[in-house]
Amino acid sequence: MGEARGMVGDIEKMIAVGLVWGATNAIMRRGALIWDHALKSSSSSKPPRHCxxxxxxxxxxxxxxxxxxxxxxxxxxxLINLSASATFFAILSDAPISLVVPVTNATTFAATAVFGMLLGEETHVPRALYGKLFLRSLVQTTHPGKSCTNFSSNKNILNGFLTTMVKYSLCMTYSSLGKI
Known part of the structure; x- marks a missing residue:
C-alpha cells in the first residue's frame, strides 16, 4: 500500500514535470523567435569573412x-525548464526509468501542443493527437499489469489524465476547424 501511494505521488510529479516542460517549451520557442528576428535584423547575424x-x-x-x-x-x-529537469532526475531515483520517461515525455508532448495552441501558434493538431495516442499506447504496452494505472484507490490517475488530454486535443481540433 505504501509503495503504491509513493508511486502515485511520483506519477503526479511526472505529470507536473511534463506540464512545466511543455509550457516552457512553447514559451521558449517564442523567445527563440525574438532572438532569431534580432539576429536577422542585425548586421552581425552571419560570421564575418575573416572568421x-x-x-x-x-x-x-x-x-x-x-x-x-x-x-x-x-x-x-x-531556467524554469531546468528546475523541472532537476525534479525529473530526482523522480528517476525513486521510480523505474521505463515508466518515468514515457509518462513525462507523453505529458510534455501534449502540454507543448496545448500551450502552443493557447499562445496562438499554428499547430498540426491531428498530427499532435496521433503522436499523443501513440505515446499513450506505448506507456500501456511497456507496463502491462504493472503500469501506473493499476495502483490502489488512484488506479486510473494516469489513464484519466491522458484521456482528458486526448479529449481536450479533440475539442481543440474541432473548434479550430469551426465545428464547435
Whole structure:
C-alpha cells in the first residue's frame, strides 16, 4: 500500500514535470523567435569573412548564444525548464526509468501542443493527437499489469489524465476547424 501511494505521488510529479516542460517549451520557442528576428535584423547575424578558424567561429557562436540568454522571454522559461529537469532526475531515483520517461515525455508532448495552441501558434493538431495516442499506447504496452494505472484507490490517475488530454486535443481540433 505504501509503495503504491509513493508511486502515485511520483506519477503526479511526472505529470507536473511534463506540464512545466511543455509550457516552457512553447514559451521558449517564442523567445527563440525574438532572438532569431534580432539576429536577422542585425548586421552581425552571419560570421564575418575573416572568421575562418575554429576558435573564431566558436567565439562568434558563443556571442550569439549570449545574445539568446540576454532575451528574458527565453531565459526565464529556460531556467524554469531546468528546475523541472532537476525534479525529473530526482523522480528517476525513486521510480523505474521505463515508466518515468514515457509518462513525462507523453505529458510534455501534449502540454507543448496545448500551450502552443493557447499562445496562438499554428499547430498540426491531428498530427499532435496521433503522436499523443501513440505515446499513450506505448506507456500501456511497456507496463502491462504493472503500469501506473493499476495502483490502489488512484488506479486510473494516469489513464484519466491522458484521456482528458486526448479529449481536450479533440475539442481543440474541432473548434479550430469551426465545428464547435
Amino acid at each position: 575562418t578558424t575554429l576558435p573564431q567561429r566558436c567565439l562568434f557562436s558563443l556571442g550569439n548564444w549570449l545574445k539568446l540568454l540576454s532575451i528574458w522571454q527565453y531565459t526565464i522559461p529556460f
